[in-house]
Structures are given as structure tokens and as C-alpha cells.
Amino acid sequence: MKNIKIGAIAILAMTMINCKENKKNAADTSTDGLDKSVDQMETNVREMKDDVMGETLTVMMTSKSNSNMSGEITFSQDEEEVEMKAVFKGLEEGSHAIHLHENADCTSGDGKSAGGHWNPTDEPHGKWGAEEGYHKGDIGNFTADADGNATVEFSTDEWCIGCDDDTKNIIGRSVIVHKGQDDFTSQPSGDAGSRIGCAGITK
Template structure:
């Protein structure tokens, strides 16, 4: 985002300077030129989007969807989950995009390409790249989790950052953020493969 604003400011200054020398150029024309250049800059910024469905596991009714969006080196995740019991639930990225088993265990453990202990995201003691944390479900069984990081990418090929080929898992319980290796969050009740 900062790059876009800097580029826009530079374009505006250049156009303003050139217009000072041309008394026939009106303010409206300058604005139009700036808007054209801003549009070009915005088109050059690549935005990757990926949406996946969550299917229920472990005899639960938990379903939903997850949207990933990457722009300017940051990936934003928005997860919307339904059919949950009221309360706190964990959500993680797991190692394999394989939701074939009834209990979700076909996804393997948490995605942990840097071989760190499980923990809260950003903890000095370490954390998995898949340690997203917890979210709340309301009395109607609906929950949402929004998360952003520059430690992920969508299809970049960097095995320590690329989320493609992994899976989103929603757990029945709360991640205590300390128990090893997965936070004692209980059954895997919803699963979605992160596949292009």
C-alpha cells in the first residue's frame, strides 16, 4: 500500500511541475492525468485470491468458507464458520490438503515448516506457521476469524511461506496455546484443502 501511495504522490508532483510550465493546462486535466496514473499503478499491484469451502468432520455440522487474499506481500484470511457449538474454537493450518478421512486426521499435524514449538502467533518461544489461534462462536453457532500476515504467500513456491497444499482445520475446542504439539484443541470438526 505504501508503495502505491508513494508512486501516486510522485506522479502527482511530476504532473504538477509540468503543468506549471504550461499555463493552458487546467486543474481538471491534471486530476484526470493523476487518476490515469493511479489506475496504472493499481493494475500493476498483483492481487491473488483463493476461496475454499469447509466440510464437516467428526460427525459435526460445522461448515463454512475461507477466503485468502494476497496483496503487497501480505496474506489476509477471512474465515466464516457455521454449525458450531457456542464458545471458543481453534483454527489452524495443517500440513496436507487431504480432507478425505472422517476425522480430518488425513491433513496431518499443524503446518510447521520452521520446526518450532506450538504457541501463540508471534510468541518469542516459537509458533507454527499454522498457529492461527482461536475465535468465538455465538449462540447461533456462527463464528468468524480474520487474520493477516506477511509470513504466508499464495503459490510463491517458498516452502516456509506457501500455504498451497495445506488445509484449514477447525477444532471442537480451544487452543490453550501451550500444549505440545497442537494446543489440546480437541476433535477436528471442519476441514478445507487450500488448493489452487
Template sequence: MKKISIVIITLTIGLLSCKKEKKETETTEIATEARKEIKTTLVAKNDSNVSGKVVFKEEDKQVIMTAIISGLEAGQHAIHIHESSDCSAPDGTSTGGHWNPTAQPHGKWGANGGYHKGDIGNFTADENGNGTISFTTDEWCIGCDDENKNIVGKAIIVHAGVDDFTSQPSGAAGARISCAGIIE
């Protein structure tokens, strides 16, 4: 009887420790998947002096983009995600057009008439040429398998002008004055 009790106790302890190890592993995997982050640096284009930092964070199926930009002319400027992370061209055109995986017309984010997944919008630079913008969406992801949402391999572009939200296909936002690849 003692031998049976010892075997049962040993098996119970073994099962509990396996269960605990499995739970810790699952928690770690969930924590890793719950938060992803990409930091990138804006590089001046078209003979501008525009630079800055852009951070993309994914938490709870939401991507938060925060951009801090300097060297701008005071006033409003457009910012978009473009098709390719290739910022090698002096005028930024190596990034291609706006990122538009769902083949929608250009427009204001959330508009009923449609919008590109890269149509972020406008932000304002102060009299010192500094501007910031923060944007949150569940329509992007960082490194996921959904090509309609994955922003990795794309570029963030700051434009000289304002996005009018109607001109096709780009909103008539003017020259590309700063670029950063969104790369893991």
C-alpha cells in the first residue's frame, strides 16, 4: 500500500510540474506576441533638411505610430506609408506609390469612399519646423502573415505639402522630403 501511495504522489507532483512549465511557456509566447516595436530614422530627401524618428508599436492588435519630425517649413504636411522600404532615390520615388493592398481610391482615413492603408493624413509643424503625429489603427500589423495589414517592408514618407484627400492617386501632397524604411 505504501508503494502505491508513493507512486501516486510522485505521478501527481510530476503532472503538476509539467502543467506549470506549460503554462509559463504559453504566457511567455503570448507576451512576446502581444508587443512588437520598430524604430526607424527619417532621412532627408529632395535637398530638404527634414529628419526625425518614427516608432511603430503593436499592442493588443493595435499599431501605434508616433513620429517626431524636425527641419520642416511651418504649416501642414502629409505623411503616408509607401509600397517599398527602398529610400535610396534622392527624391524618395524608389518607395513607389502609397501602400494600397486593398486597391481602394486615395482618401481620408476612415472615409466611406475608401482610402489607402497608407493614407495617414496631415500634421502641423510649428514655427521652429518641428512636428509630431501619433496614429493608432487595427488595420496594420508588424510582421504578421496578412499582406493587407503587414507594414514591414514599407516606407514612411513625409511630404512637402498637404494631402487634399481627394486628388488621385496621392492627394497632391507634393515632394517627398523625408523617408524611412519600416524594417524589422
């Protein structure tokens, strides 16, 4: 009789343990499901934020050819349009050319490691929007004040930040500032003089 009671108690204990394990597993499963839901919500929020705010990228300008210039360039994309805003200092007063060049390589002292003008559509050099043609990197000229400061603003739907279109994607290119101004005529680069600043466009 005693053995029967002990057996019954053992069976009851095992049943209780199994019940607890089942409840724990159910709770774990429920928690896992909640965690997955939270992760998905966070992903959705990030994607919504990216859709609303668009892509933004800031790069720093470094001096070249023994110049004293420096600066910061911000690219931001809203739907199909990219806006560039550049703030420079340390320039000589007067007009300077600014272009996008082929490579995001600013390692050389003269900035020539950046390659030539970015020209994915194989057009002649010219003023932006010219019927005769222009490079996708032909931004144009800007003027530095007597203190050597300048702000450049430019926007276009012919660029993109990190898209799959190689004729529009500016990632992997560079921003080059020249000592002189672009004449918009001389081939292949506008005869703008030495490269005095370089900024690689990378993420």
C-alpha cells in the first residue's frame, strides 16, 4: 500500500513538472512572438523615417595644392531630387569652379587622384543645362568673399545617392574645387586651374 502511495505521489510530481514546463514553453513562445513583433515594428519605423527624411550625406573638404581651404558639403535626397549645400572657408577672394570628379580618392597632394570630371553619359564639357551638352559633374562657378568664405547651393534630379543608376549615383565620386573659374568652353575640363580642395563622396 505504501509503495502504491509513493508511486502516485511520484506520478503527481511528474505531472506538475510537465505542466510547469509546458507553461514555461508557452510563455517563451509568446515572448519570442512579442520580440519578433517589436523587431518588425522597429524596422517599419526606420523605413518610414527613411522615406520621410530621405537620404543625407555629409563629407569634409581637405586642402590640396598647398591651399588653405576647408569646408563641409551636405547632400540630401528628397524623392527624385538631390540638393547639395557646401560651406567653404580659406579661399582666395573671387570666382572658383566646382565639379564632381570620377573617383572618391583624395590621397594625392594635387587632387589628381580624383580623376577627371564625372561624365557617365560621355558628353562634352559645358555649362550645366547647355543644349550643346555638359558633364553630370559640371556644377559651375561660385564666388568667395573678401574673407575667403563661400556658400554653394545646387539641386538636380540628375543625381541620386546610392541608387542603381550609374549615370546618376554620386557615391564613389568626389567634389573638387579649383583655384580659378570654369570658362565652360575649354575641353575637357573648363581650364579652371589647379585643384585646391577635394572631398570623397562615400557612405
